[in-house]
Amino acid sequence: MKIKTMAAAVAALGLTMQVGAAAADEGMWTFDNFPSALVKQKYGLNIDQAWLDHVRGGTARIPGCSASIVSGQSLVLTNYHCVATCVQNLSTAGKDYLKDGYAVGLADERKCPGMWLEVLQSITDVTGQVKAAGAGKTGAAYVHALDEAAGAAEKEGCAGKTGFHCQVIDFYGGGQYKLYTFRRYDDVRLVFAPEFKTGFFGGDPDNFNFPRYNLDFGMVRVYDNGKPLVSPGHLRWNAAPPKVGEPIFVVGNPGSTQRLESIAQLETQRDFTLPLSVARTSERRGRIIRFSEESPENARVAQDVLEFLENGLKVQTGRMNALHDNAFFASKVAQENELRAKVRADAKLSAEIGDPWADMAKAQAAYRDLYLNYSLLDSGAGGQSALFGYARTLVRAAQARAKPAGERGPEFAEARLAQMERGLLAPRPVEAGLEQLNLEFWLSKTRESLGADDPGTKLVLGRDSPEHLSQALVAGSKLADPAERKRLWDGGLQAIETSNDPMIKFVLALEPTAQAIRNQWREQVTGPTTSAETRIAQARFAVYGDKIYPDATFSPRITYGAIEGWMERGQPVNPITTYAGLFDRATGQPPFDLPDSWFKAKPKLNLATAFNFSGTLDITGGNSGSPTLNGKGEVVGAVFDGNIHSIGGDYGYNPADNRSVTVTAAAIQEALDKVYGRGDLVKELNSK
């Protein structure tokens, strides 16, 4: 149903996004271009610079997710699924926090391996200098020049500062480059997580569905010099019951959208990349589900992986379905044709940008020719094996560090190397069974996709099989030990080249081929695509002006809307669920099996507590954990999902049925207080 509804609505609404101001509640706006006037007009709220600065300072980016600082002691609210990896990393076969939840006291808050938190401090336009660096260049040299210029801007931006992260982010597909300066913290400790069965109640079946009953929140705390960071600029907590129609905001880091992409790019996605990735992910899912069923310990170590994988699969499938809606696709074609017609009518503009659509078509043809080689032998090599990832980081960094700083390539600039080292040396459990599964899967897909006779297949497999080689690599490698990783990092290229670690040797042997295909990819795909995108962006600016918002780039954005349901197959969906509904839904069988803690607490709970609500906010993956704010900028919940229709939002926002889903501050507070006995946290949240 969803796709038809979407196409019909998009057609009925006209092409809102590309013809000037975004209508309805559409838009993932940057902090330096928020449409306050639109919000004033629609909701009567006055969103001024002070409001914007306050919420910017109280919100954060964390790995893959978003978060908010909700107390003066840097208590941080995010989603359960954003801290699940930490919960899993802190768990052992003996103490399973995924099962039991993590509700230790302040004294026992423990560091989340590899987690960081960044708060945006400032935005500086560096478009001129980045674009200037690319002038007159093409292919890989063009991409390299832009990357060099971005790296230089980052280095300059953070020069002499410690505890900062400078990142040049491109907007509108290369239309703008902005230097984002973040305050960065690397000591982030787990404060609270409910049981997995509470934090992911309904599991994959309920994911992206609504009505919903999910306590998808977790809390961490930022530490500085071993103590909780004092954070006077934190956001205020408001656990009052939400009201239908109430205006709300979500501030966070939407990961990526493709609303401005060309038809050639969308066709590649629809006809090639998405079908391939859905098939791959589905098979991997099947292997991991069965792996999980083999033992409770396997289930424990794979839980987090499976959750992310199934979430990703729903997203990929939803995107594929959206693009397979021929009416919707035709509307995208019409948009592009309109823009191209306007460009053709403008001789000066035409002369300036050439025919970027033809160039894009060529780049996309190269994409299809090279993608399998590139994804299997370079970008996706190792199949998410942590050991492979460690080995590759060690090999590449050692090779880069052996060169003079000027010849290393921008990804190995000093600042980036330091960050790479921190990530590499952070202690994390390496699960041998899952490692083997990941490697075997990757090796088998390489042979399947490239063919048994392909040089790439022969390079990785030799005369071995995926099943045996994966076992040998995992059994033989010592890279699970952070000390060994440190030894190899410190030892530099000589240590790497003389290492007997089979994973290091494996990656060393693959690296020249990976490097070659990566260069080919940059030369024929990334470079021409970026160049064409930039020129299309230029045309779009020239034709439609700057009242559009850029595609998502996992950078801080604000979106606004209201608490609202929608019409599903002709029936209205109530936007607010309650605790009472949660207990109705709890069948006792996974994933609808609520933990005992809840049944024990039930007599004390206010069952009318608002639990989850849907809203018209335009969000996407990466927004998970973002605070949902009221008009005063107070935290009324944490957004954790969209409904099934929201997935098509990757390509366009449909106000009729694209809905975000928030877990309320009210439900969080009631649970902390009455289920988990954490009145101390409730007190901290509500202290001024």
Add this chain to the structure above:
Amino acid sequence: MKIKTMAAAVAALGLTMQVGAAAADEGMWTFDNFPSALVKQKYGLNIDQAWLDHVRGGTARIPGCSASIVSGQSLVLTNYHCVATCVQNLSTAGKDYLKDGYAVGLADERKCPGMWLEVLQSITDVTGQVKAAGAGKTGAAYVHALDEAAGAAEKEGCAGKTGFHCQVIDFYGGGQYKLYTFRRYDDVRLVFAPEFKTGFFGGDPDNFNFPRYNLDFGMVRVYDNGKPLVSPGHLRWNAAPPKVGEPIFVVGNPGSTQRLESIAQLETQRDFTLPLSVARTSERRGRIIRFSEESPENARVAQDVLEFLENGLKVQTGRMNALHDNAFFASKVAQENELRAKVRADAKLSAEIGDPWADMAKAQAAYRDLYLNYSLLDSGAGGQSALFGYARTLVRAAQARAKPAGERGPEFAEARLAQMERGLLAPRPVEAGLEQLNLEFWLSKTRESLGADDPGTKLVLGRDSPEHLSQALVAGSKLADPAERKRLWDGGLQAIETSNDPMIKFVLALEPTAQAIRNQWREQVTGPTTSAETRIAQARFAVYGDKIYPDATFSPRITYGAIEGWMERGQPVNPITTYAGLFDRATGQPPFDLPDSWFKAKPKLNLATAFNFSGTLDITGGNSGSPTLNGKGEVVGAVFDGNIHSIGGDYGYNPADNRSVTVTAAAIQEALDKVYGRGDLVKELNSK
């Protein structure tokens, strides 16, 4: 690469298939409409009625495959993969014929459970009476009337005959109905199978690829009254070395093609059904691969299932890719538009057929709306669980048999009931682990696809989980025991309704819903689709005459061509491989690990023996095991695969690169003689 090449070639060739005589070596021809003149013209061979009658009488249909009778004692040649299920069924945990091969002597040939063999005797046109039955009817009533008429024709055709099977087959999407009368044998015994590692050398990686080195043959024998059936009309064996360019024929039963389908149907496949089934099959594959890795016994019981599943997945993926080739698809749209324009230009024809394309579009919209319900709760319910299948057959047959013969519906006519009973009671091992996996997978996909709140999901799952319910059903059911199935069959509806078997109860509870959705499906999808197809077929006949061949329908067909390679990415592919190449490819790691038997025999083998060859024959799934014949109608091999380009052949034949793959009689004979010590079979094959 394949898709681009195909589209380009199709475009270059023009729309050969629909504009009169099929060009090049295209076509899956029926025995009553073979284009002898074309063959005469191109290859100088005289294919007369005697030739056709001889090969018809010497070729056969077996479950899912094709075969040939190659000795006077009814020795039957087919593919290894066509007897693999039998090999697996005859194996036990103690004696694994999949691993060791099956090379017992004549005295020990054992019955393949559930296998049958059918030889076509005659073809009678019953189009008039079938179409007359449908006149003036629509929807489910239309389909029902056609089915009734077909059932009546079958009953009449086989009246008074035993050992025959009469089947009405529809051609050209309802353009013609023919009564096919087969001589049928139900005692088919396994004679010979090589080791799995020989019969499926190269495994899934090499499947649909070439050069190929696969001894994909197996042999069975037809028994009659406990003795080998005397078969004077058998085909002659010819183990002479094949020659490039030599004209050849394949006679067998291609399963299905969609070359004459409308654009609305192809869009449904491209945008909806294929993406869904590729994702489903991929996940199931992942589960079964991991299941297989859990123990050697699991690997043994799942081997056959996995092989078929991976084969099917390659087919589905290849079809999806073919339809995602936008240039190829545009050529199909152009074909349809041409036909529609010619119809519009013919007022009389237009008036007769109405607008079947508009009706088809409506039926396809209903297809998308109903497919998930229909496939999950009726057609694909049980997820290939044998226990579920037994239960459903028992329940449906008992319910039908409780009604007067006239009200049972054509699928429960007496002749069909007898066949159903034989299938049901044939002893077959039921593997509990695989059963549980299949059921769990189906239940989880039902919940995922329909949603946790859907009535269908609630009906099958109740408040249970897929994981638990599947275990309970398998553990509790006694239907693995043929005696219990017989008791319930013989006991009729009362035995069924009072049974405590949990699978029977489960199916009984599901049946009313399954019945309702099946009726809805017939009314809104099958009926209108069949009606529209029939009228489109009528239009095609009127416009293009009868020089086209019908889509494949798993019925006997002849296709002709020559031993030929093709150009792959600009390089010529040699069409004939040898034993020497097999030994080069044998790395020792699965699936390239040749059994010891071959290394022992290597010194005796003629390594120059031609092993596999590619040819221009237009075949598809179902043709597996078909004899490849020379101009004299002698068996020179058994066809077992196509190259990767052949998969797109589902929608159109491209002579440039669509190739079949045959294992030679020469290789079979050399292996029987020198590897397996079965000189007796070689002697039998070569006796006159």
